[in-house]
Amino acid sequence: xxxxxxxxxxxxxxxxxxxxxxxxxxxxxxxxxxxxxxxxxxxxxxxxxxxxxxxxxxxxxxxxxxxxxxxxxxxxxxxxxxxxxxxxxxxxxxxxxxxxxxxxxxxxxxxxxxxxxxxxxxxxxxxxxxxxxxxxxxx
Amino acid sequence: xxxxxxxxxxxxxxxxxxxxxxxxxxxxxxxxxxxxxxxxxxxxxxxxxxxxxxxxxxxxxxxxxxxxxxxxxxxxxxxxxxxxxxxxxxxxxxxxxxxxxxxxxxxxxxxxxxxxxxxxxxxxxxxxxxxxxxxxxxxxxxxxxxxxxxxxxxxxxxxxxxxxxxxxxxxxxxxxxxxxxxxxxxxxxxxxxxxxxxxxxxxxxxxxxxxxxxxxxxxxxxxxxxxxxxxxxxxxxxxxxxxxxxxxxxxxxxxxxxxxxxxxxxxxxxxxxxxxxxxxxxxxxxxxxxxxxxxxxxxxxxxxxxxxxxxxxxxxxxxxxxxxxxxxxxxxxxxxxxxxxxxxxxxxxxxxxxxxxxxxxxxxxxxxxxxxxxxxxxxxxxxxxxxxxxxxxxxxxxxxxxxx
Numbered sequence: 352x353x354x355x356x357x358x359x360x361x362x363x364x365x366x367x368x369x370x371x372x373x374x375x376x377x378x379x380x381x382x383x384x385x386x387x388x389x390x391x392x393x394x395x396x397x398x399x400x401x402x403x404x405x406x407x408x409x410x411x412x413x414x415x416x417x418x419x420x421x422x423x424x425x426x427x428x429x430x431x432x433x434x435x436x437x438x439x440x441x442x443x444x445x446x447x448x449x450x451x452x453x454x455x456x457x458x459x460x461x462x463x464x465x466x467x468x469x470x471x472x473x474x475x476x477x478x479x480x481x482x483x484x485x486x487x488x489x490x
Numbered sequence: 491x492x493x494x495x496x497x498x499x500x501x502x503x504x505x506x507x508x509x510x511x512x513x514x515x516x517x518x519x520x521x522x523x524x525x526x527x528x529x530x531x532x533x534x535x536x537x538x539x540x541x542x543x544x545x546x547x548x549x550x551x552x553x554x555x556x557x558x559x560x561x562x563x564x565x566x567x568x569x570x571x572x573x574x575x576x577x578x579x580x581x582x583x584x585x586x587x588x589x590x591x592x593x594x595x596x597x598x599x600x601x602x603x604x605x606x607x608x609x610x611x612x613x614x615x616x617x618x619x620x621x622x623x624x625x626x627x628x629x630x631x632x633x634x635x636x637x638x639x640x641x642x643x644x645x646x647x648x649x650x651x652x653x654x655x656x657x658x659x660x661x662x663x664x665x666x667x668x669x670x671x672x673x674x675x676x677x678x679x680x681x682x683x684x685x686x687x688x689x690x691x692x693x694x695x696x697x698x699x700x701x702x703x704x705x706x707x708x709x710x711x712x713x714x715x716x717x718x719x720x721x722x723x724x725x726x727x728x729x730x731x732x733x734x735x736x737x738x739x740x741x742x743x744x745x746x747x748x749x750x751x752x753x754x755x756x757x758x759x760x761x762x763x764x765x766x767x768x769x770x771x772x773x774x775x776x777x778x779x780x781x782x783x784x785x786x787x788x789x790x791x792x793x794x795x796x797x798x799x800x801x802x803x804x805x806x807x808x809x810x811x812x813x814x815x816x817x818x819x820x821x822x823x824x825x826x827x828x829x830x831x832x833x834x835x836x837x838x839x840x841x842x843x844x845x846x847x848x849x850x851x852x853x854x855x856x857x858x859x860x861x862x863x864x865x866x867x868x869x870x871x872x873x874x875x876x877x878x879x880x881x882x883x884x885x886x887x888x889x890x891x892x893x894x
Contacts, residue, residue, distance in 0.1 A: 442617075447570055447591075
């Protein structure tokens with residue numbers, strides 16, 4: 352019995368634990384007229400299924416390369432682990448059906464990329480949000 | 491395997507991997523021009539039967555290299571191609587071939603057009619079948635993704651239309667439809683299977699030896715639908731493929747011809763994933779129809795299905811289990827037609843139970859090991875075992891893959 356309990360504890364320790372202390376905010380360029388977006392549309396945008404804004408302009412997606420905020424965004428919006436998201440885009444890339452979005456190293460780079468491109472969309476740490484970009488409400 | 495080519499590829503990838511790369515690990519030569527690639531090496535060892543080459547003695551003929559280039563011209567237009575070199579037993583020999591090359595015009599989300607050499611959407615995984623680090627195991631389940639049929643189903647010179655249809659709160663549907671011709675290589679499993687059948691038929695009829703064998707694909711066409719319901723993680727798919735290939739040859743001093751028609755290759759697919767789990771299952775039926783030297787060969791309608799479970803026990807390690815079954819004729823599960831033809835009944839089926847472990851060292855580098863226990867010798871196993879086949883057999887694979 353003791354051995355069984357030890358085994359269960361050991362197994363539970365192996366289970367993945369997601370830390371969700373941080374949070375993200377979805378951001379677009381300040382010229383973008385949208386105020387809010389549906390979660391399913393956001394998911395389709397970040398998986399390359401929806402590639403045009405309502406005005407017909409192309410959507411330029413920007414991802415964070417790594418970190419807690421990227422992990423939370425991937426789990427929460429895309430229902431994928433960061434590794435599954437990477438593999439999803441590599442399947443598109445090497446099958447000839449798509450090209451992965453840009454991945455940038457930190458929040459500052461994402462804000463700069465979104466602020467300089469009217470067609471861009473990205474996400475940043477909620478604590479790093481500033482007025483250089485526009486916050487989009489998730490419905 | 492061509493050693494100089496292998497050395498070149500290792501040097502090239504080594505050079506690339508030493509360079510500082512962007513977080514997506516592509517080479518962004520310019521803002522809209524990127525270069526990516528992958529390579530994999532494997533070792534296969536089997537017991538009782540050879541599988542895809544001389545695996546009884548252990549074989550390193552299990553590798554793939556690819557270089558991929560994409561240029562995004564604007565919001566709707568993309569140019570891309572991928573060079574692929576592979577060596578899987580007697581097939582490939584590390585010749586460098588164009589795997590796909592497309593001009594991709596995406597007019598709207600619901601309609602796009604690709605022209606060139608396009609990958610074919612059969613089942614959920616055929617378009618990515620040569621990308622080792624995407625697969626849980628070294629090979630995709632053979633009941634659906636038979637390596638001997640790869641040349642016929644992997645890509646076609648022609649075009650496809652594709653798009654995503656949104657149904658609001660009811661989910662969305664990805665579709666693809668294609669038409670084209672296949673560059674049919676004589677070292678492909680399917681051509682070699684036809685050549686072997688021709689040789690046996692010619693011998694039975696006392697016609698002499700088969701020589702100057704050539705394969706010429708006339709057409710392939712088909713399509714796929716993949717529905718994503720409004721709850722996360724589930725994909726349901728159906729795909730259809732058909733094609734026809736003509737074979738010309740000399741038998742003795744005379745010219746001969748044969749025809750292979752792949753009718754109604756239908757695959758039903760289901761995938762459900764959570765961040766730590768993935769289960770996939772597919773079912774297929776397929777009618778082959780071969781005509782050799784004016785005689786119709788009874789091929790029947792084959793049947794295949796598998797279930798595969800993958801579990802991230804902890805972050806870098808994924809465990810996989812597979813049960814995969816194939817019947818050469820869905821109306822002859824016990825192989826009695828083979829017995830009537832003087833052959834072993836177990837040529838009529840192939841049942842594969844496999845377990846594997848995959849270690850994701852990083853997003854770029856993986857190592858995996860797996861073992862399979864099999865019963866039955868369908869799916870052209872006699873090609874690799876001219877001395878005869880055993881009913882029960884097994885194989886082990888160790889493989890590593892790198893991508894950037």
